[in-house]
Amino acid sequence: RKEVEQDPGPFNVPEGATVAFNCTYSNxxxxxxxxxxxxxxxxxxxxxxxxxxxxxxGRFTAQLNRASQYISLLIRDSKLSDSATYLCVxxxxxxxxxxxxxxxxxxxxx
Amino acid sequence: NAGVTQTPKFQVLKTGQSMTLQCAQDMNHxxxxxxxxxxxxxxxxxxxxVGAGITxxxxxxxxxxxxxxxxxxxxxxxxxxxxxxxSVYFCASSSSRDRGGSPLHFGNGTRLTVT
Numbered sequence: 001r002k003e004v005e006q007d008p009g010p011f012n013v014p015e016g017a018t019v020a021f022n023c024t025y026s027n028x029x030x031x032x033x034x035x036x037x038x039x040x041x042x043x044x045x046x047x048x049x050x051x052x053x054x055x056x057x058g059r060f061t062a063q064l065n066r067a068s069q070y071i072s073l074l075i076r077d078s079k080l081s082d083s084a085t086y087l088c089v090x091x092x093x094x095x096x097x098x099x100x101x102x103x104x105x106x107x108x109x110x
Numbered sequence: 111n112a113g114v115t116q117t118p119k120f121q122v123l124k125t126g127q128s129m130t131l132q133c134a135q136d137m138n139h140x141x142x143x144x145x146x147x148x149x150x151x152x153x154x155x156x157x158x159x160v161g162a163g164i165t166x167x168x169x170x171x172x173x174x175x176x177x178x179x180x181x182x183x184x185x186x187x188x189x190x191x192x193x194x195x196x197s198v199y200f201c202a203s204s205s206s207r208d209r210g211g212s213p214l215h216f217g218n219g220t221r222l223t224v225t
Binding site: 043046049103 | 141144145147151152154155158166168198200202204212213214216217218219
């Protein structure tokens with residue numbers, strides 16, 4: 001079993017739709033969590049950190065459930081520019097490294 | 111600040127050749143790492159470092175060497191290139207100050223083709 005698993009996708013949604021991605025992690029020692037966005041195999045860019053209390057940044061909401069070991073990302077009012085691959089990332093401080101999920105591809109259509 | 115700088119951007123090698131991918135960061139980050147990304151797949155960790163003089167293997171280390179003689183630089187060496195090493199390589203750095211809570215900063219990537 002992979003350490004970080006994401007919804008396989010792809011997700012094809014119309015503009016204005018709400019879409020949610022889930023990610024599960026297997027190592028309970030994981031300490032910090034992020035969502036990254038990657039366009040056309042360019043370098044990943046940080047979308048948002050994920051906090052235990054949940055956090056929101058405009059149309060994006062991230063949630064963390066430590067008991068169930070999953071992370072979610074909700075995108076409201078999807079825009080064409082949201083089309084990208086979304087990567088779930090889990091850090092373990094003691095290991096000094098990050099583990100990536102395989103990514104979920106989102107295509108927003110007019 | 112330049113952030114994380116990777117060179118070269120593109121490289122074509124013949125099977126058996128060796129080369130070094132360069133990575134430098136100017137943010138005084140303790141953690142640095144190398145990932146490869148194959149088509150349709152996520153990023154897989156090759157090697158990583160938690161500080162100068164300290165390196166460790168990631169998920170896919172075979173065929174690669176690293177060293178970390180300074181905080182700024184973390185080169186990745188391909189010892190004898192193979193077609194299976196055709197991939198996009200990303201270098202990343204992060205700070206240890208937030209106890210694992212700091213996000214990764216990526217270089218622009220190196221697109222390597224081995225023929």
